[in-house]
Amino acid sequence: MAKGATQGGIPTANIKRKKTFRLGHDLRTQLELMTMLWPAIIIIVIFDFIPMSGLLMAFKAYDPISGFKGIFTSQWNNFENFMTIFRNFEFWPMVRNTLGINLLGSLIGIPVTLIFALLLNEIQNAKFKSFVQTVTYLPHFLSWVIFGGLFITLLNPDGGIVNFLLLKLGLIDEAILFLGEPKYFWGIAIGTNLLKEIGWGAILYLAAMAGIDQSLYEAAAIDGASRLKRMLHITLPGILPTVMILVIFAISGMLNNNFTQIYVLQNSLNMPTSQVIDTYVYRTGLGQFQFASATAIGLMKSVFALALLLGANHLSKKLTKSGLF
Amino acid sequence: MVGGRSWRERTFNVTNVVIMIAIMIVTIYPFWFSVVNSLNTGDNLVRGPIFAWPREFTWASWATVMSDPGMLKAAWISGSRTVIVTVISILYTAMFTYAFSRSYLKGKKWYVAIGFTSMYFSGGLIPSFMLLNWLGLYDTYWVYIIPALFGGFWNVIIFNANFKAIPEALFESAKMDGANEYTMFFRIVIPLSKPVLAALSVFTAVGVWNDYGATLYFTQSADLQTLQYLILKLIQSSNAVEQMANVAGANNAAVEALYSKAQGAGIVTARTLQLAAMVISSIPMVIMYPFAQKFFIKGVLLGSIKE
Numbered sequence: 001m002a003k004g005a006t007q008g009g010i011p012t013a014n015i016k017r018k019k020t021f022r023l024g025h026d027l028r029t030q031l032e033l034m035t036m037l038w039p040a041i042i043i044i045v046i047f048d049f050i051p052m053s054g055l056l057m058a059f060k061a062y063d064p065i066s067g068f069k070g071i072f073t074s075q076w077n078n079f080e081n082f083m084t085i086f087r088n089f090e091f092w093p094m095v096r097n098t099l100g101i102n103l104l105g106s107l108i109g110i111p112v113t114l115i116f117a118l119l120l121n122e123i124q125n126a127k128f129k130s131f132v133q134t135v136t137y138l139p140h141f142l143s144w145v146i147f148g149g150l151f152i153t154l155l156n157p158d159g160g161i162v163n164f165l166l167l168k169l170g171l172i173d174e175a176i177l178f179l180g181e182p183k184y185f186w187g188i189a190i191g192t193n194l195l196k197e198i199g200w201g202a203i204l205y206l207a208a209m210a211g212i213d214q215s216l217y218e219a220a221a222i223d224g225a226s227r228l229k230r231m232l233h234i235t236l237p238g239i240l241p242t243v244m245i246l247v248i249f250a251i252s253g254m255l256n257n258n259f260t261q262i263y264v265l266q267n268s269l270n271m272p273t274s275q276v277i278d279t280y281v282y283r284t285g286l287g288q289f290q291f292a293s294a295t296a297i298g299l300m301k302s303v304f305a306l307a308l309l310l311g312a313n314h315l316s317k318k319l320t321k322s323g324l325f
Numbered sequence: 326m327v328g329g330r331s332w333r334e335r336t337f338n339v340t341n342v343v344i345m346i347a348i349m350i351v352t353i354y355p356f357w358f359s360v361v362n363s364l365n366t367g368d369n370l371v372r373g374p375i376f377a378w379p380r381e382f383t384w385a386s387w388a389t390v391m392s393d394p395g396m397l398k399a400a401w402i403s404g405s406r407t408v409i410v411t412v413i414s415i416l417y418t419a420m421f422t423y424a425f426s427r428s429y430l431k432g433k434k435w436y437v438a439i440g441f442t443s444m445y446f447s448g449g450l451i452p453s454f455m456l457l458n459w460l461g462l463y464d465t466y467w468v469y470i471i472p473a474l475f476g477g478f479w480n481v482i483i484f485n486a487n488f489k490a491i492p493e494a495l496f497e498s499a500k501m502d503g504a505n506e507y508t509m510f511f512r513i514v515i516p517l518s519k520p521v522l523a524a525l526s527v528f529t530a531v532g533v534w535n536d537y538g539a540t541l542y543f544t545q546s547a548d549l550q551t552l553q554y555l556i557l558k559l560i561q562s563s564n565a566v567e568q569m570a571n572v573a574g575a576n577n578a579a580v581e582a583l584y585s586k587a588q589g590a591g592i593v594t595a596r597t598l599q600l601a602a603m604v605i606s607s608i609p610m611v612i613m614y615p616f617a618q619k620f621f622i623k624g625v626l627l628g629s630i631k632e
Contacts, residue, residue, distance in 0.1 A: 023429065023497060023500055023501075024427065024428075024429030025429050025431075028505070029429070029505075029506060030430075032505055032506035032507065033424040033427060033430050033506055036420050036421060036423065036506065036507075036510075037421060037424050037425065037436060039417065039421075039474075039475070040417070040421045041436070041439060043471075043472070043474060043475045044440075044443045044475065045439075046456075047453070047456070047472045048443045048446075048447055049442075049443075050448075050456055051447065051448025051449070051452035051453045051455075051456050052446065052447070052448040052452070053448070053452070054448045054449075054451065054452020054453075054455055055448055055449070055452065067455070067458075067459060068455050068456060068458070068459035071452075071455070116348065119341050119344060119345070120345065122337075122338075122341055123342070123345065128342070128345075132345045132348075132349055135349045135352065135353050136348060136349060136352045136353075137614070138352065138353060138611065138614060139352055139355075139356075140614075141535075141610045141611070141613070141614040141617070142356070142535070142607050142610060143534070143535030143536075143553050143606075143607070143610075145535075145537055145553045145556050145557045145560070145603075146553075146556070146603045146606065147355070148560075149557075149560045149599070149603050150355040150356065150358070150359050150603065151355060152560060153358070153359060153362075153596075153599075153600065154355055159370065159373075159374040159596075160374070161358060161374060161376060164374055195351065198352070199352060227334065227337065259538070260537070260538065263541075264557060264560070281449070281451070282450060282541075282542070285450060285451045285454075286450070286451070286454060286542060291451050291455070294450070294451050295449060295451045295452060298449035298451065299449070302446065302447075302449070306445065306446075309445070
């Protein structure tokens with residue numbers, strides 16, 4: 001800033017002053033900036049940092065009656081909370097459901113969304129293209145209560161279209177209670193999520209595709225590259241960094257289920273395959289007041305999630321030279 | 326495109342369009358299904374499902390939902406909460422980002438450290454519940470507002486990428502003319518950042534309107550129920566009846582009041598009521614979302630790509 005001023009033909013006396021007085025470094029400006037910044041810092045400290053001290057509960061024999069102060073006054077209990085979790089028969093199925101839904105969901109979701117975006121990008125008519133986009137991302141804006149509720153209705157054995165069609169086509173003999181049978185839950189969770197997010201996910205890819213140098217396509221076309229070849233050798237490498245970022249997010253979120261989705265679709269009949277870490281923390285923590293063990297599970301989850309994030313980022317940097325940080 | 330339209334090219338184009346139409350039908354149909362079913366008379370639905378168009382058209386279920394005091398109360402809670410949080414958090418987060426992005430801000434590394442910590446770490450559900458309880462926010466309307474007043478560092482990153490596009494010379498000359506930081510924010514940043522402000526407002530509003538977690542975790546009184554939470558209870562209680570499972574939400578007064586209107590009357594049934602409630606509660610989002618595409622591309626993506 002001061003450098004720019006010297007070139008502007010300002011009298012010499014002024015230049016000398018400019019060197020010592022730097023724009024914005026005065027006390028009043030700094031105070032104004034602080035009034036803008038501090039409310040957020042206070043909110044972060046109160047609602048984000050102070051609850052972190054609650055993680056101490058994971059290592060203590062905590063009694064909910066003792067309140068917030070009890071976090072600090074209760075006795076250490078030698079990792080007893082963690083032992084209780086590992087001994088719990090619900091623990092491993094819950095980890096399996098969490099990882100299964102997320103892993104399969106990403107393995108199917110990322111390629112399918114990518115293929116959809118590649119095909120959509122090949123649509124020549126701009127109006128039709130934007131119409132397809134507008135329609136397919138509508139579900140992203142509906143809440144999981146609504147979207148999940150719609151699918152509960154559609155999958156209903158009594159008057160739901162899925163059972164109706166399957167019966168009409170003769171594929172099944174009697175209506176299936178889809179959400180009441182554990183073997184269907186993973187499929188329903190993965191399928192509904194894909195349907196809800198495919199259009200929105202494609203927007204990110206399409207934006208990345210728009211940033212690819214158009215002359216590459218022209219040159220390839222002159223060299224006789226087919227449309228498929230152009231897609232594979234120009235479009236796909238061009239959006240690889242975007243894909244990698246989404247893969248990193250998917251890996252780091254491997255233990256993080258979409259609570260809002262799972263909780264809507266979950267019921268006592270499909271619990272064996274629908275109970276995931278997040279719903280378990282809610283149901284035992286707030287439902288049964290097992291604060292200490294619910295916090296201990298949450299803590300374990302965060303630690304593994306952080307390790308996954310760092311690991312995935314490292315791997316991505318090594319493989320494709322692009323990462324999150 | 327370059328080159329003539331070969332036979333293969335045309336086949337590809339036609340197949341592609343067909344695939345797109347199929348995907349559109351699959352994504353939009355569930356919504357359409359519930360619209361037509363909620364506009365059909367309930368007793369007629371019992372005779373067989375309808376898929377494309379109402380067989381016996383009626384507004385009765387919609388009218389019942391829209392005149393139900395429990396629903397109206399919940400809509401008021403959801404709506405007021407959405408407006409308050411969106412307006413304050415977007416304006417404040419933009420202001421925070423402005424201050425944060427100033428090159429002459431002292432102690433910036435501390436703000437960065439606090440911000441990144443808040444992005445990747447949290448105490449989790451139970452400690453947050455205990456804190457809100459301890460602060461006396463549990464089961465009050467404030468639990469919807471106060472923790473949400475700052476939009477979080479993900480939004481700061483998006484604002485920051487956009488603010489970089491504003492020429493630094495504008496700020497310098499305003500500063501020379503004696504403008505203070507607030508003047509610069511309101512007179513320079515706000516008018517030049519309308520697309521990103523609009524985009525993030527839409528996202529924030531959608532997120533708040535669609536949220537039911539805060540109600541589920543941090544409230545218990547009936548008069549703090551949001552629309553999404555009330556519909557969740559509608560779905561869960563009708564499920565529970567159907568599946569003979571444990572009664573999930575049948576002890577919810579507002580749900581019971583609404584369902585009691587469905588008994589006896591043949592035009593309106595529990596099922597059409599549930600669908601009508603779902604459709605009506607998503608109308609605000611359906612109206613708002615086409616704007617999101619425009620602003621999303623202009624405000625969010627361009628900013629982040631320029632970087």
